Amino acid sequence: MRLVVFGVLGLFSLAGCGMNVDSKQDLQGGDSALTSDTAVAESGAGDDAGSADGDDSEGSTPGTDPSDDGGSSTDEDPEDPSTGSDRLDTATPGDEPSAEDYITFTRSVISTKRGASWLTPIDVDADGYDEYLLTSMTEGLGASIPPIGPGGAYILGRTESASATGLGTWELTKQFDYWDGVIWPNKSKAFDINNDGIKDWVIGCGFLARPQGNILVMAGEMSGGVLSFGERQYIPIPDSGRWYHEVIPLDIDGDGDMDFVTTNHNMTVFEEGTGLVEWYENNGVPGEVSLTRHEIAEGGGALLTLFDVDSDGDQDIILPQFFEGESLVWMEQVNEDRWVRHTINDNTGRGFGAEMADMNGDGRLDLVYGNHNHQLSTIADEAVMGIYWWEIPPAGEVRSLADWDENMNVVFEGFEVGAPDVDAEGAPGVVHTGDINGDGRMDISASGDGDEGVYVFIQQEDGTFFENVIDVGLTMAGDHVMTDLDQDGDMDFLWAVFGTTGILGAESTVYAYLQD
Ligand SMILES: [Ca+2]
Numbered sequence: 001m002r003l004v005v006f007g008v009l010g011l012f013s014l015a016g017c018g019m020n021v022d023s024k025q026d027l028q029g030g031d032s033a034l035t036s037d038t039a040v041a042e043s044g045a046g047d048d049a050g051s052a053d054g055d056d057s058e059g060s061t062p063g064t065d066p067s068d069d070g071g072s073s074t075d076e077d078p079e080d081p082s083t084g085s086d087r088l089d090t091a092t093p094g095d096e097p098s099a100e101d102y103i104t105f106t107r108s109v110i111s112t113k114r115g116a117s118w119l120t121p122i123d124v125d126a127d128g129y130d131e132y133l134l135t136s137m138t139e140g141l142g143a144s145i146p147p148i149g150p151g152g153a154y155i156l157g158r159t160e161s162a163s164a165t166g167l168g169t170w171e172l173t174k175q176f177d178y179w180d181g182v183i184w185p186n187k188s189k190a191f192d193i194n195n196d197g198i199k200d201w202v203i204g205c206g207f208l209a210r211p212q213g214n215i216l217v218m219a220g221e222m223s224g225g226v227l228s229f230g231e232r233q234y235i236p237i238p239d240s241g242r243w244y245h246e247v248i249p250l251d252i253d254g255d256g257d258m259d260f261v262t263t264n265h266n267m268t269v270f271e272e273g274t275g276l277v278e279w280y281e282n283n284g285v286p287g288e289v290s291l292t293r294h295e296i297a298e299g300g301g302a303l304l305t306l307f308d309v310d311s312d313g314d315q316d317i318i319l320p321q322f323f324e325g326e327s328l329v330w331m332e333q334v335n336e337d338r339w340v341r342h343t344i345n346d347n348t349g350r351g352f353g354a355e356m357a358d359m360n361g362d363g364r365l366d367l368v369y370g371n372h373n374h375q376l377s378t379i380a381d382e383a384v385m386g387i388y389w390w391e392i393p394p395a396g397e398v399r400s401l402a403d404w405d406e407n408m409n410v411v412f413e414g415f416e417v418g419a420p421d422v423d424a425e426g427a428p429g430v431v432h433t434g435d436i437n438g439d440g441r442m443d444i445s446a447s448g449d450g451d452e453g454v455y456v457f458i459q460q461e462d463g464t465f466f467e468n469v470i471d472v473g474l475t476m477a478g479d480h481v482m483t484d485l486d487q488d489g490d491m492d493f494l495w496a497v498f499g500t501t502g503i504l505g506a507e508s509t510v511y512a513y514l515q516d
């Protein structure tokens with residue numbers, strides 16, 4: 001029973017693990033950061049508009065708006081056989097939007113770091129071209145019990161200068177790895193948590209497979225205009241059995257230093273648990289990570305986002321709930337010590353990820369959300385795997401609504417989990433937003449996770465979405481970033497794919513998908 005819940009996490013599932021003890025050299029042998037040099041002699045880097053994801057603390061090119069300057073109109077598609085790129089032929093012409101609207105991509109391998117799962121853009125050298133904080137959740141099956149858990153963190157960067165076009169050569173700079181014993185590092189955030197004016201690297205760690213939670217901080221250091229990160233330190237948490245997926249920075253008490261909001265869970269493979277929502281107050285000590293913990297409420301457990309839902313000037317918490325409770329709720333901030341829970345939706349099964357983006361181009365952010373279900377669930381609501389968005393209801397009524405079902409828009413339903421044991425996987429996984437085709441309408445990208453595809457759902461003029469398959473045949477695709485990677489003026493993707501968990505650990509790959 002517990003194993004079903006445990007496995008349904010897809011990206012985080014552990015199918016195939018459990019037996020082998022491996023050696024250090026096996027683990028290291030499989031890791032590499034490689035290159036795919038598809039340089040294109042074309043000018044016209046995309047001009048990036050701000051992302052609408054409600055979190056501007058990281059990355060210089062979040063990328064929602066490719067340039068439409070025609071800078072790459074000659075279409076000299078490199079296809080250099082020496083690059084190892086794969087031209088993907090996933091188009092299924094024939095349906096409504098015409099075949100020429102179908103976007104195809106060329107795939108290149110950027111890295112094969114085991115366990116690669118989460119990517120956070122950040123421009124560490126301030127050259128206008130982003131590097132990525134890459135975390136690998138579990139790098140191999142070691143001798144520890146359970147035989148999973150220790151992961152790594154790396155800065156993934158391109159070696160060429162920002163002015164270069166083409167995909168270029170990429171390398172990983174290790175921050176920590178398997179042998180440092182950090183259990184299950186999840187999403188990275190970069191913000192100044194020790195009050196020295198320099199961004200620090202903060203990671204929520206742990207998972208129910210290895211419920212050994214942490215919030216990890218590595219202090220940022222500037223040298224010669226380049227940001228690097230120092231030794232690991234851990235934020236005191238009340239219960240080391242509680243594991244964290246991410247923290248969201250917010251100056252919640254308005255005193256000028258950066259606090260953060262987070263959620264955690266203490267479920268294990270053997271026991272039910274509870275989610276908790278917390279915020280950690282920055283005590284404002286210069287140069288130090290000094291925090292005071294505040295509990296907000298029970299609920300949540302994995303991912304979250306912030307938005308001023310009721311337009312009263314403070315940030316509220318939007319909380320997908322995977323483990324228990326309604327699918328998606330928001331916690332109204334009355335003040336930083338008093339919060340009120342409201343249901344957004346409770347008929348989409350298990351809530352997974354949410355992001356803010358202006359989906360209908362009216363200048364106001366909307367709520368985009370994906371669940372994480374599987375089609376053989378015996379609970380009807382948990383059998384439909386989909387992506388949805390809502391216009392935020394008017395401030396005057398949002399607190400009194402029973403749910404937001406009247407405002408609900410279906411982006412896509414119809415992911416399919418193809419695993420032999422379908423109960424062990426769920427779909428979709430990580431969902432993000434951006435304008436992939438530069439037509440001014442927001443599109444939505446998604447990892448199938450337990451579903452073997454990666455997708456971008458392209459918004460049509462009438463507000464419906466066209467399913468544009470980017471790639472197929474993947475196992476547990478994870479976090480991804482839409483950006484103009486090769487600086488040819490159109491949007492591309494960087495995509496972490498956890499892969500199949502083999503004897504030596506996950507067969508993971510970070511791919512570049514360059515728009516053809
Ligand atoms: Ca700092």
Ligand SMILES: [Ca+2]
Pocket residue numbers: 307308309310311312313314315316333
């Ligand atoms: Ca508010």
Ligand SMILES: [Ca+2]
Pocket residue numbers: 434435436437438439440441442443458459
């Ligand atoms: Ca678009």
Ligand SMILES: [Ca+2]
Pocket residue numbers: 483484485486487488489490491492514515
């Ligand atoms: Ca591009």
